[in-house]
Amino acid sequence: MKKQGLTRRKFLVGSSVGGAALLAAPYLDFKSWASKEKAAGDVKVTPTLCDACGNWCAINVYTKGGRIWKAEGNPIAGNNRGRMCAKGHGFLHEVYNPDRIRSPLKRVGPNKFEKISWEQAYKEIGEKMLAIKEKHGAQSIFWLSHPQGNVKLTQRFLTALGSPNQFSHASTCFLPRNIGWWLTIGKSKPDHDFENSRFILMIGRNPAAGLNLGQLRTMVKGRDGGAKIVVVDPRYSEAAALADQWIRIRPGTDLALMLAVAHVMIKEGIYQKDFVEHYTEGFAEFADEMKKFTPEWAEKKTTVPKEIIVQLAREMALAAPRAVIHRGYHGAMGTQYKNSLQLVRSVACVNGLMGNMNQLGGLFYAPKPKLGKLDKSVHPSPPKVKGPMVDGSTDPDRYPLTPRGIGLTHAIPELALRGTLKAGFVYHSNPLRTCPNPKRVIEGYKKLELLVGFDYVLSETATLCDYILPESFYLERDDVVYTHHSVKTKQVAIRQPVVQPLYDTKPLAQILQELAPHLGIGEYFKFTLEEWNRAGLAPLGVTLEQLKKEGVIDLGDEWKPGGPVFKTYSGKLEFVSSVMKDFDLPAIPTWEEPLVSPDPKDPHSFRLIHGKQAHHTHTRTCNQPYLMQITSINDWGRLWIHPHRAKTLGIRNGDCLTITSAVGKGKVRARVTEGVHPDCVFLPSAYGVFSRNLKFAKTEGQGGFGYGISYNDFLPTYFEPILGHTMTGEIVVKVEKTFA
Amino acid sequence: MPRYGIAIDTTKCIGCFACRVACQNHNELPPSQAFNWIVEREKGSFPSFSKEFIPAQCNHCEKAPCQRVCPTGAIYTSKEGVVLVHRNRCVGCKYCIEACPYKARVLNHHEGIVTKCWLCIDMVREGGKPACVTTCPNQVRIFGDLDDPDSEISQFIAKNRAQPPRADLNTKPKIFYKRS
Amino acid sequence: MPESAWGWLIITYLFLAGAGAGAFIAAVACDLLAPDWSKALARAGSLAAGPLVAVGTVCLVLDLEAGLWQPWRQIYLLRNPTSMITWGVLVLSVFIPVAFLYAAALNKITFVGRYLAKYTWYLEIVGAPLAAGTAVYTGILIAVVNGVPFWNTPLMPVLFFASAISTGLAVAMIGAAVIDINTIRTLSNFALGHVIFLSVEGVVLMLLIFMSLTRTAEAATSAQMLISGVLSPYFWVLVVILGIVLPFVLSIFEYYEYGEMPKILVVGADLLVLVGGMSLRALIVFSGSPPQIFA
Numbered sequence A: 001m002k003k004q005g006l007t008r009r010k011f012l013v014g015s016s017v018g019g020a021a022l023l024a025a026p027y028l029d030f031k032s033w034a035s036k037e038k039a040a041g042d043v044k045v046t047p048t049l050c051d052a053c054g055n056w057c058a059i060n061v062y063t064k065g066g067r068i069w070k071a072e073g074n075p076i077a078g079n080n081r082g083r084m085c086a087k088g089h090g091f092l093h094e095v096y097n098p099d100r101i102r103s104p105l106k107r108v109g110p111n112k113f114e115k116i117s118w119e120q121a122y123k124e125i126g127e128k129m130l131a132i133k134e135k136h137g138a139q140s141i142f143w144l145s146h147p148q149g150n151v152k153l154t155q156r157f158l159t160a161l162g163s164p165n166q167f168s169h170a171s172t173c174f175l176p177r178n179i180g181w182w183l184t185i186g187k188s189k190p191d192h193d194f195e196n197s198r199f200i201l202m203i204g205r206n207p208a209a210g211l212n213l214g215q216l217r218t219m220v221k222g223r224d225g226g227a228k229i230v231v232v233d234p235r236y237s238e239a240a241a242l243a244d245q246w247i248r249i250r251p252g253t254d255l256a257l258m259l260a261v262a263h264v265m266i267k268e269g270i271y272q273k274d275f276v277e278h279y280t281e282g283f284a285e286f287a288d289e290m291k292k293f294t295p296e297w298a299e300k301k302t303t304v305p306k307e308i309i310v311q312l313a314r315e316m317a318l319a320a321p322r323a324v325i326h327r328g329y330h331g332a333m334g335t336q337y338k339n340s341l342q343l344v345r346s347v348a349c350v351n352g353l354m355g356n357m358n359q360l361g362g363l364f365y366a367p368k369p370k371l372g373k374l375d376k377s378v379h380p381s382p383p384k385v386k387g388p389m390v391d392g393s394t395d396p397d398r399y400p401l402t403p404r405g406i407g408l409t410h411a412i413p414e415l416a417l418r419g420t421l422k423a424g425f426v427y428h429s430n431p432l433r434t435c436p437n438p439k440r441v442i443e444g445y446k447k448l449e450l451l452v453g454f455d456y457v458l459s460e461t462a463t464l465c466d467y468i469l470p471e472s473f474y475l476e477r478d479d480v481v482y483t484h485h486s487v488k489t490k491q492v493a494i495r496q497p498v499v500q501p502l503y504d505t506k507p508l509a510q511i512l513q514e515l516a517p518h519l520g521i522g523e524y525f526k527f528t529l530e531e532w533n534r535a536g537l538a539p540l541g542v543t544l545e546q547l548k549k550e551g552v553i554d555l556g557d558e559w560k561p562g563g564p565v566f567k568t569y570s571g572k573l574e575f576v577s578s579v580m581k582d583f584d585l586p587a588i589p590t591w592e593e594p595l596v597s598p599d600p601k602d603p604h605s606f607r608l609i610h611g612k613q614a615h616h617t618h619t620r621t622c623n624q625p626y627l628m629q630i631t632s633i634n635d636w637g638r639l640w641i642h643p644h645r646a647k648t649l650g651i652r653n654g655d656c657l658t659i660t661s662a663v664g665k666g667k668v669r670a671r672v673t674e675g676v677h678p679d680c681v682f683l684p685s686a687y688g689v690f691s692r693n694l695k696f697a698k699t700e701g702q703g704g705f706g707y708g709i710s711y712n713d714f715l716p717t718y719f720e721p722i723l724g725h726t727m728t729g730e731i732v733v734k735v736e737k738t739f740a
Numbered sequence B: 001m002p003r004y005g006i007a008i009d010t011t012k013c014i015g016c017f018a019c020r021v022a023c024q025n026h027n028e029l030p031p032s033q034a035f036n037w038i039v040e041r042e043k044g045s046f047p048s049f050s051k052e053f054i055p056a057q058c059n060h061c062e063k064a065p066c067q068r069v070c071p072t073g074a075i076y077t078s079k080e081g082v083v084l085v086h087r088n089r090c091v092g093c094k095y096c097i098e099a100c101p102y103k104a105r106v107l108n109h110h111e112g113i114v115t116k117c118w119l120c121i122d123m124v125r126e127g128g129k130p131a132c133v134t135t136c137p138n139q140v141r142i143f144g145d146l147d148d149p150d151s152e153i154s155q156f157i158a159k160n161r162a163q164p165p166r167a168d169l170n171t172k173p174k175i176f177y178k179r180s
Numbered sequence C: 001m002p003e004s005a006w007g008w009l010i011i012t013y014l015f016l017a018g019a020g021a022g023a024f025i026a027a028v029a030c031d032l033l034a035p036d037w038s039k040a041l042a043r044a045g046s047l048a049a050g051p052l053v054a055v056g057t058v059c060l061v062l063d064l065e066a067g068l069w070q071p072w073r074q075i076y077l078l079r080n081p082t083s084m085i086t087w088g089v090l091v092l093s094v095f096i097p098v099a100f101l102y103a104a105a106l107n108k109i110t111f112v113g114r115y116l117a118k119y120t121w122y123l124e125i126v127g128a129p130l131a132a133g134t135a136v137y138t139g140i141l142i143a144v145v146n147g148v149p150f151w152n153t154p155l156m157p158v159l160f161f162a163s164a165i166s167t168g169l170a171v172a173m174i175g176a177a178v179i180d181i182n183t184i185r186t187l188s189n190f191a192l193g194h195v196i197f198l199s200v201e202g203v204v205l206m207l208l209i210f211m212s213l214t215r216t217a218e219a220a221t222s223a224q225m226l227i228s229g230v231l232s233p234y235f236w237v238l239v240v241i242l243g244i245v246l247p248f249v250l251s252i253f254e255y256y257e258y259g260e261m262p263k264i265l266v267v268g269a270d271l272l273v274l275v276g277g278m279s280l281r282a283l284i285v286f287s288g289s290p291p292q293i294f295a
Ligand SMILES: Nc1nc2c(c(=O)[nH]1)N[C@H]1C(S)=C(S)[C@@H](COP(=O)(O)OP(=O)(O)OC[C@H]3O[C@@H](n4cnc5c(=O)[nH]c(N)nc54)[C@H](O)[C@@H]3O)O[C@H]1N2
Pocket: A051, A145, A146, A169, A172, A173, A174, A330, A427, A428, A429, A430, A431, A433, A434, A435, A454, A455, A456, A457, A459, A471, A472, A473, A474, A612, A617, A618, A619, A620, A685, A686, A687, A688, A710, A711, A712
């Protein structure tokens, strides 16, 4: 929509040269004119679950003449309440993406693949995997998957193999968020009763682009009900567009803001006294520690005026307990900074000062239905595997607080380079593009003796795999029963095929079942997915048939406000974390500097921050033409930079920039905007696809291979000392104007 | 007969473009063609900086310039006040594209005609709502009967004094905006 | 959204239709007012008029999409009396045959021509208004477009008419020179036509620009694009200097020198007028920008 003037100028210049060519233009369109008419035929609707991002929204998909046509959100589903996002609509077209994998593949050379039969794939994988297990032990095998419903199956598979090394994306995403809450209230993901809130604070959380449609909807309902929404973010996020106030903070310093807010609440005695008295642990020490964190002090750290900090604390206290600070996700409270864990702890504590746990308009635990299990007498579960993971999770001397089954994804390449890991499975995940420092990651994964991938296209990671087992796409397969739609009430949902598989692909459960015997663990996979799901549903009094008809079934049992319950060891909200004390870690929230910071004297030095865009999922939608069109018409691939900083560097909107860090260098165009803190530049996190096998979007205009850059290109391989996460916000870059 | 229109609350729009793709899918448009679009506006400078996302589409003008200039009479207004295009009468002269002040009309090379938002009248006549309305996570768009004073849309327009875009062009649009 | 759905085909159409109509008028004027000066000019003008407008109309049709691949749809083109295209189609479909008949009559081509010769005068009376209509209509076509404030002014038809006459005259004069180079001398009388209509064109164009600068924000944007923006080089060089000023000056000399001026310059002046006419239409189409909808 922007660059019309330009195109017109080109047009005029071009045409004054080759007017004749342009006169002929209408004929050139004959091909497209003659091309296919709209799809026609009978319409069918199938309820299922979207898989264009981790939210797994419940959707009703329409087919016309057997071809996917469109979809709508399921009105009762807790996660999306009848809504759908651009990705959900756009990803429907991926079924027909020509870049899809059409059969099992064996890599016979760099980026050279050969079609093979499932049987051959199973046989060869089985032999090689067992040989490795013989030689190096089960410890040398890992499984990485983006944890969603299916993780129960993959867990079972890996446990049967005798390995504890179940990895997830957590160390690149949310790790401190989960642990910080767990340490403080005994549970890692409390929900928010935004509808009834009077005050909503978002700290580095942007559900308006890091979408959670359910959350977004309740936030807006809360706003309609008169709630004040405040967004703390170094940039003017999409959530800020919904908010009453945008607090522009220096990145990496939210901890200071929270500590100062606690300081004010305690100093002015405006916290919920009897809640603190009855339901919390260690307030005295906490209050004592907070004394030094004055608003004046915090202003210096955060660049947020002390008046605003005081006002924030007072307004929240006034609205409490119907006031809530969002639990956080990836930004700020996720795997961003060295101090993120302390930030999450302090956020949980300030929520505690507002006494909002299990209160109207506060925090609550979503009621989840308890799924049944397979009958052990018929289907014995594999023996538990003891000991810590190879990455040091749960190891008292390394990452004691990082639980099993989550793992540090970005440790895999390091462990491979050390020879600790020899073989692995990567399911529905793309570490080559989503982990820090790709050069290093590639080196590491290349070192593995056997890498088996599950993907629907040749992603960066799949391109490196020795074998690729193409899972049927989400619109072509069944998956395990799913309970994550339970927000205020208990819900079960299920994914089922909308169309028959286009190519020679299979659902995960079937692949595991067929592969297991070749690994000598056949006895643990004698069941079908249907049996697994029926067993799961049994205790809920819901039949698989009913569920497949409805897509989502609500089991009621709605959450009601009441007395707070905490699942911590003390049974209370822990201002002072007993667990951290045991491992003598800083058990009282306190200030900690970010790992790195830009040089205030160097006009080229910035912190590089990143974030989601509502129309993309990580980098995996960058090859989807419908979604990439949105990027190109808005020119939204650009790097945000503040006008004052831009001016001193002679940078104008649209100029080409080179950004450099210790580990990477890249080119990107500038978006000069007041909507970003002068200390940092902001890079949308959806781009930088480097797999040559993702080319469809390019043929359709823009996107896919070679489009844009990623923050990971500039991020060194870090392990945060306590949890070992990636610290994706700890990047300092040099920004320079370049030409072309 | 109802007189359909849409009220848009830009203060709730997050520029997520779900409405664009939902529309493209329902109407089977290629990636590069869309019947609705979002205008992004940055206002003021820090600390009073703010940003607004403004969804837009055909206004179904009561005095539609496109309809007036269309030589073939392919453009007509339905009984529900929806401005439609007669697919097999349009010759593709593009006069309407020039005439539409809102630039809401889309040249469809496949069929050689010019189309645009048709208020999803196919779904609406079956008692449904337009795709861009139902998919929106924040219910930015309110669809309904402008002639029924009790309809949600009429109430909303009255309560918020929602305005049509560029009333001064006196095209009498049926899309109304609440912008603050 | 594209800002200009129309391109070179429509521009060429606007130009040829104008030039053709102008040539017809030039021919009629010459035949009625100054037959003894130059028969060649009247003949050239009449011969050019029909083909030019016809070719222009072909461009208009080529710009259609469905209407081109499914020609039968074109009958619909007459269905909407509020559309300028509908009227245009009407005027053209009457004018083109008349123009051809006139050419035949004036040049006694075939038996038709010999037969019609005695009715030449009627053809002139019927044809002149149609020609004027065609010339003015090309301006009205874009003047009624509310989508583009810059076009949306009554000055547009006047500008297009003036330009049509000078381009038409230019065509006729070049044609005359081709038919019989010795008439160049006497042709110089017609340079007065250029002097008059080029100055009208210049004045109206100035008015258009100045009024646009103050009329609406969007019209101003367009005007700026022409006088100082991305299109300004084309505007000043092709339209103002080469298309108006230079031929205007040359025509004055030509007029007072009674054809003492080198032939090449006489024909050159006319060629420049054509370049200017085409460029003017192109630039007006390309500079049209839509109203700013959301402040
Ligand atoms: N560059 C970049 N890196 C990031 C992020 C980012 O936004 N940008 N975000 C961070 C965050 S918050 C997270 S959670 C992680 C997530 O990082 P990952 O866990 O790697 O998740 P995705 O990047 O979504 O990769 C999903 C992979 O699954 C494949 N896939 C899609 N559909 C299917 C299917 O039906 N079956 C199978 N088997 N595979 C499928 C896709 O092709 C893609 O290769 O990344 C982190 N790292």
